[in-house]
Amino acid sequence: MTKLSVNINKIATLRNSRGGDVPNVVQFAKDVQRFGAEGVTIHPRPDERHIRYKDAYDLKPEVYTEYNIEGNPIPKFIEMVLEIKPTQVTLVPDAVDAITSNAGWDTIKHKDFLVDVIQTFKESGIRTSIFVDPDLHQIEGAKETGTDRIELYTEAYAHQYGLGNKAAIQPYMECAGLANALGLGVNAGHDLSLDNIAYFKENITGLLEVSIGHALISESLYMGVENVIKMYLEKLK
Template sequence: MTKLSVNINKIATLRNSRGGDVPNVVQFAKDVQRFGGEGVTIHPRPDERHIRYQDAFDLKPEVYTEYNIEGNPIPKFIDLVLKVKPTQVTLVPDAEDAITSNAGWDTIKHKDFLIDVIKEFKQNNIRTSIFVDPIKSQIEGAKETGTDRIELYTEAFAHDYALGNKDGIKPYAECADLANKLGLGINAGHDLSLDNIQFFKENIPGLLEVSIGHALIAESLYLGVENVIQMYLRKLS
């Protein structure tokens, strides 16, 4: 079964829009787990426009499932992760002003940098994953960094699927096959939704975890958080 990790950035965005502490990010994470979610993901950015660095510390004692912290490994982020010690750190090459993640790592160009960062996290018993595009050479490059897992950047798949082009899954399936042969764990995320998640899951061998935030929260506005989480779990089973 593929684990569902719920990205709660959008809950922090809503909280920050009015100040105060409503909705409460920690309580939402507790509820996500109570409703069946198998992980909680946060992606703090340097300007703290949604998840704040303090949130990462506040969530630590309350997340008893998988705790995944995503972000660009700038010194401030590395320091945060080493202090919090989540289950997993997912390295994403975000520009500081990026609205959302929009590209995977060039694992060949940044090989030496990634090796050093990943080594430090693994020495602290933190599982590592790196965000990658579905390109075989980048999967091979990821293997050379020493990472435990990759996270396939799924925006292109989601775009193609919405247009009715199911062939958009092919590079992902091929990269998943390669990753499995290389001994890399496979995660996935970005624009996955109730509409496309089952098709993606059925075509990606060895898919360990998906991280879903924007779509899940938007769907929950109509269908309810508990119901939506259960719907994802059924599609992933």
């Protein structure tokens, strides 16, 4: 069964909009785990506009499932991850002003940088994953970095699926197949939702984990967090 990791950034965004501590991100993380989620994902950015670096530390003792910290490996981020030692670190090439993640790594161009960062994390016993576009050359490049896993950037699939173009799954199938053959674990995330997750899961061999935030939180406004998590878990069986 593919693991569901809930990205709780949007809960922090809501909290920050009023300047207090409601909703409380730590309590929300505890609740989603209690409801059945197998992981918690956060993506702190340098301006801390949603998840704050302090949140990352506060969450550490409360996440008893998989703790996944995503982000661009700038020095401050690397230092934080090495101190917290989450289950997994997912490297994302975010620009400082990016509203959300909008591209995967060029694993060939940035090979040397990624090799150094990944080695640093792995020496501390932290599983590594790198965010990549569904491109076979980038999967081959990812293998050369020494990463444990890749996370397929699924925005293109989600957009095309919403237009009725199910053929958009094809490059993801090919990339997952190559990753499996190369011994890389396969994760996926970005714009996955209750509408498109089942078809993605059915067609991606060896899918280990999906990280879902924006859609899951939005769907929960109408159907409730516990119900929505159970719906995702059913679709991921």
